[in-house]
Amino acid sequence: MSEVFVRVALDHPLPTLFDYRWGASDAAVVGTLVSVPFGKRHVVGLVCEVAAHSEVPAERLRDVHSVCTACPPVSAHWLALASFAADYYQRGLGEVALPALPQALRDASRWSRLFAPEERYRLTSEGRAALPDALPARATALAKLAQALAQADFLLAADARALHPKALATLDTWRAAGWVTLEVIDAAAVPAAASLPDAPAPALPTLTDEQASAVEAIRDADGFAAFLLHGVTGSGKTEVYLRALAAILAAKPDAQALVLVPEINLTPQFEAAFRARFAALDVSAIVTLHSGLAEGERARNWFAAHTGRARIVLGTRLAVLASLPQLAIIVVDEEHDPAYKQQEGLRYSARDLAIYRAKQLGVPVVLGSATPSLESWWQADQGRYKRLTLSRRAVADAVLPTVRLIDLEDERRRGRASIEGLSGPLIAAMKARLERGEQSLVFLNRRGYAPQLACDACGWVAGCPRCSAYVVLHKPERALRCHHCGWESRIPRSCPECGNVDIAPLGRGTQRVEETLGSAVPGARVLRIDADSTRRKGSAQALFSDVHAGEVDILVGTQMIAKGHDFQRVSLVGVLNADTALFSHDFRASERLFAQLMQVSGRAGRAGLPGEVLVQTRYPRHALYHALGRHDYVGFANATLAERRDAHLPPFVYQALLRAEGRTLEAALAFLQQAAAELAQIPAAERVTVYDAVPLTIVKVMHVHRAQLLIESASRAALQATLRAWQPLLRSLKGVLRWSLEVDPLDI
Numbered sequence: 051m052s053e054v055f056v057r058v059a060l061d062h063p064l065p066t067l068f069d070y071r072w073g074a075s076d077a078a079v080v081g082t083l084v085s086v087p088f089g090k091r092h093v094v095g096l097v098c099e100v101a102a103h104s105e106v107p108a109e110r111l112r113d114v115h116s117v118c119t120a121c122p123p124v125s126a127h128w129l130a131l132a133s134f135a136a137d138y139y140q141r142g143l144g145e146v147a148l149p150a151l152p153q154a155l156r157d158a159s160r161w162s163r164l165f166a167p168e169e170r171y172r173l174t175s176e177g178r179a180a181l182p183d184a185l186p187a188r189a190t191a192l193a194k195l196a197q198a199l200a201q202a203d204f205l206l207a208a209d210a211r212a213l214h215p216k217a218l219a220t221l222d223t224w225r226a227a228g229w230v231t232l233e234v235i236d237a238a239a240v241p242a243a244a245s246l247p248d249a250p251a252p253a254l255p256t257l258t259d260e261q262a263s264a265v266e267a268i269r270d271a272d273g274f275a276a277f278l279l280h281g282v283t284g285s286g287k288t289e290v291y292l293r294a295l296a297a298i299l300a301a302k303p304d305a306q307a308l309v310l311v312p313e314i315n316l317t318p319q320f321e322a323a324f325r326a327r328f329a330a331l332d333v334s335a336i337v338t339l340h341s342g343l344a345e346g347e348r349a350r351n352w353f354a355a356h357t358g359r360a361r362i363v364l365g366t367r368l369a370v371l372a373s374l375p376q377l378a379i380i381v382v383d384e385e386h387d388p389a390y391k392q393q394e395g396l397r398y399s400a401r402d403l404a405i406y407r408a409k410q411l412g413v414p415v416v417l418g419s420a421t422p423s424l425e426s427w428w429q430a431d432q433g434r435y436k437r438l439t440l441s442r443r444a445v446a447d448a449v450l451p452t453v454r455l456i457d458l459e460d461e462r463r464r465g466r467a468s469i470e471g472l473s474g475p476l477i478a479a480m481k482a483r484l485e486r487g488e489q490s491l492v493f494l495n496r497r498g499y500a501p502q503l504a505c506d507a508c509g510w511v512a513g514c515p516r517c518s519a520y521v522v523l524h525k526p527e528r529a530l531r532c533h534h535c536g537w538e539s540r541i542p543r544s545c546p547e548c549g550n551v552d553i554a555p556l557g558r559g560t561q562r563v564e565e566t567l568g569s570a571v572p573g574a575r576v577l578r579i580d581a582d583s584t585r586r587k588g589s590a591q592a593l594f595s596d597v598h599a600g601e602v603d604i605l606v607g608t609q610m611i612a613k614g615h616d617f618q619r620v621s622l623v624g625v626l627n628a629d630t631a632l633f634s635h636d637f638r639a640s641e642r643l644f645a646q647l648m649q650v651s652g653r654a655g656r657a658g659l660p661g662e663v664l665v666q667t668r669y670p671r672h673a674l675y676h677a678l679g680r681h682d683y684v685g686f687a688n689a690t691l692a693e694r695r696d697a698h699l700p701p702f703v704y705q706a707l708l709r710a711e712g713r714t715l716e717a718a719l720a721f722l723q724q725a726a727a728e729l730a731q732i733p734a735a736e737r738v739t740v741y742d743a744v745p746l747t748i749v750k751v752m753h754v755h756r757a758q759l760l761i762e763s764a765s766r767a768a769l770q771a772t773l774r775a776w777q778p779l780l781r782s783l784k785g786v787l788r789w790s791l792e793v794d795p796l797d798i
Contacts, residue, residue, distance in 0.1 A: 054078050055104040058086055058095035059144035069104040073113045081123030085116040085158035094156045096147050116158055120165035124373050131407055139398050140773050140791050146396055150371035154349035164349055169207040170233045171221050173199040177229025261286050264438040268294040271414040276405055278430045279418040281440030283652020284448055287418045291381050292327050298379050299361060305378035309364045310400060312387035314342045315590040316614045320364055331361055339365035339372055367392060367400035378413050380404045384613055385417035385426060386645055388796055397792040420652060421645035425701040427687045451654040451661025453679040455670040470566040471558045476624045476664050480571050483622050484603050488659060490622040492563060492606045493650045497580040498522035499562045500555030503530060505545035518750040523555050535752045564606045579607040612650040618657040623650055625665040632672060637699055640674055644686055647678050704769045705762040707795040711754045712786040718757040719743050721786040726759060728779040734771035738763045754787060760798060
């Protein structure tokens with residue numbers, strides 16, 4: 051019998067496949083997970099090719115150590131998607147394929163446990179009634195176990211053991227009493243697909259004419275079609291997603307759908323909406339995929355999608371690379387959001403990969419947003435995407451809020467007092483809402499108490515010893531914290547330079563605004579939601595639940611509260627410190643600011659209450675604010691695209707960014723200058739513009755100095771050819787700690 055060889059992709063910077071002898075009794079199949087020796091250790095890889103011979107000398111070839119037989123191979127379509135991403139983003143295939151798998155799958159020692167039959171315990175109606183009274187008064191561990199059963203659809207045996215050391219024996223006792231049932235699920239078995247009702251339930255909301263047209267267009271799409279669903283805030287884009295998915299899943303009994311959201315904190319409300327609408331599906335047919343899940347849960351959800359058990363996969367950007375063998379539709383909600391661009395490792399755009407994946411499979415993709423990215427808007431202008439418009443809110447008596455600008459300079463000239471950055475008109479408006487029992491929202495995209503701590507006697511400003519950045523004052527924790535490297539220290543009692551005890555915070559963050567509102571609006575229940583207040587798992591969901599329940603009068607927060615949330619009682623939105631983005635060096639800053647302001651404005655007046663947005667600014671005549679006041683995204687987009695065309699900026703050119711990190715700034719800049727010189731050897735580089743190497747805005751992070759080199763071209767093909775030929779030359783250069791190449795950068 052002739053030998054068989056496999057070429058395996060490994061998570062390694064070298065863009066090559068590694069040859070191994072196939073010694074397993076089963077036939078080698080492309081897409082299989084294997085454990086192979088690599089150096090002095092064993093690592094998990096993915097079989098990408100099967101061959102009858104190898105160019106590697108026989109004495110250097112090693113055998114495949116083990117094969118993951120319990121996990122079916124990934125499909126050829128998935129491998130083709132990973133290959134495209136590797137080629138386009140200039141990475142090795144293994145650097146794309148392996149990180150796309152759950153961490154638990156990349157550990158061969160866990161394979162047997164991971165795919166073992168799953169034991170699930172469910173609470174019966176009798177148990178729900180009897181169990182609370184049957185527990186001993188001080189049995190806290192048993193109470194936690196009972197509470198977990200009551201709150202979840204099912205409880206896994208492993209999770210039960212984590213709650214109580216004798217959980218399984220207790221659950222067997224409860225089973226004997228008829229309070230709990232046990233299900234054993236074969237992880238590798240794919241159940242028959244649950245059919246959906248042919249007609250929607252009568253309780254569903256009535257669609258507007260625009261919503262009905264959008265659903266019809268998506269439902270009737272034949273093969274690949276890219277839809278840009280441009281709907282104002284509150285126009286019912288989620289309802290369009292739900293109806294379109296219901297139609298496609300009902301037409302194809304084994305079809306799967308992928309729904310992407312930009313942030314983890316948006317997944318609970320989306321999951322609740324999808325579970326309520328698709329109640330006919332088994333509980334395991336709707337799964338989530340995001341980095342906030344425990345390793346085991348993420349692996350189980352990924353496997354449910356991979357085997358076809360999951361009909362709907364809801365997740366953040368990493369879910370775009372999930373294995374879905376029967377994928378029939380993709381939805382990208384808030385498609386403009388920068389969170390869809392990965393900023394570490396493989397620097398991919400989940401939105402762009404979703405579009406490619408839909409085209410690859412010949413299925414529709416829906417890009418939804420109230421403020422689409424200018425790239426997507428331009429594609430629609432060119433006819434490559436079909437634009438679907440929802441121009442009014444879905445609730446009959448709900449209208450877009452009135453936007454009013456508060457001129458801070460005029461307030462100062464008139465001698466009108468403000469309290470810690472909150473103007474008089476804004477405070478008065480919040481008091482009026484409090485009296486009417488309505489909610490207010492204050493948006494400030496800066497967390498912490500104050501961005502700086504300074505001494506006015508000598509000019510000292512507290513800085514990070516490891517970064518070229520100021521540290522942020524966090525008053526509740528009595529700490530100074532660097533938001534770039536995490537360095538933290540106690541607040542000094544006096545200036546370390548001159549000894550002055552009157553050091554004071556400069557600027558305002560959400561913590562300071564929260565504190566100020568406590569005294570400025572007496573009696574108001576103030577809640578802050580930002581990255582600091584939602585560190586614990588599940589805390590964001592709990593805080594948002596308090597807002598929805600009406601237990602909060604004024605909500606203060608960062609961009610976490612700006613999009614996707616349906617606050618029924620919010621009638622006032624106040625915007626602080628928006629002017630800083632107007633004069634940024636980043637050409638995308640105005641686009642991001644307009645999107646943020648449009649999104650946060652849309653939180654007001656969603657349930658029929660008259661909505662008002664108050665924006666504090668020193669530049670009330672700025673064109674961006676005038677477009678915001680008219681809710682005129684179309685005018686803003688067209689004007690900004692005209693500016694981009696004149697300035698030869700994306701989407702009219704294509705860019706790539708080479709970043710270098712060195713022990714000194716001189717070393718990083720020298721590396722980039724050598725890299726620029728190497729371009730002269732590449733013929734395709736004649737059509738590429740190369741800019742000077744420059745330091746990053748934050749030059750030093752964790753004692754590492756950073757610089758960047760931008761190249762661009764009007765031809766995507768010329769840029770890609772240049773990058774492909776440039777990579778081997780870059781690997782030959784020395785002198786820096788590390789370098790990275792990013793295609794289609796968002797932050798320059």
